[in-house]
Amino acid sequence: MKSVKLLAVAAIAVAAIVVCAAVALQPSKNDQEGRIGVIGAMEVEVKTLKESMSVDYTKTIAGMEFFVGKLDDCDVVVVQCGMGKVNAGTCAQMLITEFDVTAIINTGAAGSLDNRLDIEDFVVSTDAVQHDFDVTPLSSPEKTYVKGEIPYTGKYSFEADKGMRAMAVKAITECAKDVKYMEGRVCSGDQFISTQEQKDTILANFGECLCCEMEGAAIAQICYLNDTPFVIIRAISDKADGSEMEDYLVFEKRASERSAKVVKYMLWELL
Numbered sequence: 001m002k003s004v005k006l007l008a009v010a011a012i013a014v015a016a017i018v019v020c021a022a023v024a025l026q027p028s029k030n031d032q033e034g035r036i037g038v039i040g041a042m043e044v045e046v047k048t049l050k051e052s053m054s055v056d057y058t059k060t061i062a063g064m065e066f067f068v069g070k071l072d073d074c075d076v077v078v079v080q081c082g083m084g085k086v087n088a089g090t091c092a093q094m095l096i097t098e099f100d101v102t103a104i105i106n107t108g109a110a111g112s113l114d115n116r117l118d119i120e121d122f123v124v125s126t127d128a129v130q131h132d133f134d135v136t137p138l139s140s141p142e143k144t145y146v147k148g149e150i151p152y153t154g155k156y157s158f159e160a161d162k163g164m165r166a167m168a169v170k171a172i173t174e175c176a177k178d179v180k181y182m183e184g185r186v187c188s189g190d191q192f193i194s195t196q197e198q199k200d201t202i203l204a205n206f207g208e209c210l211c212c213e214m215e216g217a218a219i220a221q222i223c224y225l226n227d228t229p230f231v232i233i234r235a236i237s238d239k240a241d242g243s244e245m246e247d248y249l250v251f252e253k254r255a256s257e258r259s260a261k262v263v264k265y266m267l268w269e270l271l
Contacts, residue, residue, distance in 0.1 A: 035101045
């Protein structure tokens, strides 16, 4: 099956970025080396990373189990947040508040909103928006809202860190030479987008968006509020238009097995 490579390659890319980010980011407030938070919505998205870690301890907060330790020499906290924006935002805040992470990487799968992207291709976020957030009925002569705009912030999109974007691109080009990547906007909402009508609505409201998923923009907003750099990396799993879906049970098992071996090799190469 073609797409069994997808999360394996995603895990490779994330591991490489963790290495680069830990070196490049500034020390935390306690003058220790920066600690990187890695969030995936599904267990398969973080399983191989957890298995590759040297785990110092785990801590469960709000039903989420945080794995604290090292990927080789990199201080990391790896966590499965679960699906949806509430879970993702809560998780990001816990990483920042409870574990003092200095940057966050959000990884996982997404539906394509751009015909140039095929299954297994990658998206690296330039920014993220919430496509289901709409307070435009509250507009007045004094204040006009646009769809996706978050009141009291003056923002409707949240920009990814340029340095982390560059790290993500470098990791993907080194680890996934058989697929392509694009940098652009990630659209998040508490919906699984599965029809062409939904897809067209998002594109009409938010312009040139590359992919849709359910967590990234919430993580982006929390990072903005806490002045914490982030990047979202998404591997395309479907076309978000009702076309045939992949066999995720086989996909999950094969991806996990392959990732465990390749991630370790890539980390060794990058150190």
